[in-house]
Amino acid sequence: MPGIQLFDNRRDRKSPFARFEKSRLGLYLHIPFCRAKCAYCDFYSFVPNEEEIMERYVDALILHMQSYRAGAKDYLPDTVFIGGGTPTALPIELLLKLIRAVKRNFTLAKGAEFTLEANPATVDVGMLRRLRWAGVNRLSMGLQSANNEELAALSRVHRREDFAESFRAARRARIENINVDLMFGIPYQTKKSLMKTLAYVVRLGPEHISLYDLILEPSTPLAKRAPGLPMPSDDEEADMYLAAVEFLAQNGYAQYEVSNFARPGYQCRHNLKYWNCEEYLGLGASAHSYFRDSRFSFARDVKRYMHGIEVPTSRIKMTDENDVISPQERIGEYIMLRFRLTAGLSDREFTRRFGFSFTQKYGKKMQPYISGGFAAYKDGVYALTPRGMFVSNYILSDLLDFEDLGQLHLFSGMK
């Protein structure tokens, strides 16, 4: 298919058995449909006005997977993530059809992590049982806040009560690995209300919690409304973040990334691929990939995406981005991603990868952050502290010469 990237079989072969080994891969599928558009959201998603477009999209996505089938036979996806949008906005039969197609077109590793994003009020126990039976073993649920006034300010379609019901339904469906997405910096939110939300979630006992800072994207309705709403100040947000990190640690959720916390053994293996600079393939409108030193993303336009797949001779441009990463950019990305993780950046590993020492080039610049309590250095490993993570954008732009590094393309694949 013109414009569609296919796997090739060139591989680094390091061990004599390498040709029998399969490379690990994260597989991401993007579903761009939602029940309603949240006021803060700038993800590629929309409310479909007919079921037909969902059917057509799922068929296109399946065709897209098929186009990778031959080229991907040397790969063993060990994580699958169906995200969006709201995948559970799809009728259950379409969702099951998609999951069956994943298994038909890719050989999944034994014990692969298989995550589905779901919004409260879009799931019930019967549907979740069928999804569990089909292979979904991790559910990521967007609660954002347990305070109904805050949820209304975000235009979420659910209330706290809907979430409790959906969470219980997931447990009844024997889903034993659940993530709950939360946010701070929401209109009307105070440190006290955030702590109440956290206490509520901890009592429910999910295995994983994500806590994102609300970013007011200029194009969103919330950004326009925000000046008239009570928004927490930067200092209040810093307070909220640090208190949340401490509270979650006290309750058994260790921080492992700027916004992510997990019980032992439940870190998100799929998202770790992004931060560990490992390969992943994203299919669907607006989905991003990192594969063979290239980053590419498919059209952020569902009609263009579907047409490109359905009519391979149409010469329609399927990708929005398609960049080979220069060695300089790779260094910058590596530093930025490692500093997202509490595991930090090992100088020995850095030297092994890039042929020079991190300390030699950046050690002096790190010093004030270490003495100010924003970063730590121990046994050859640099890591940001929670205080440093809150201001990591500032530290990284100070550390890295962005002009030297060129345009960095970072995307988390998270919501």
Ligand code: SF4
């Ligand atoms: S935040 Fe999630 S549920 Fe809300 S519109 Fe965006 S993708 Fe849809």
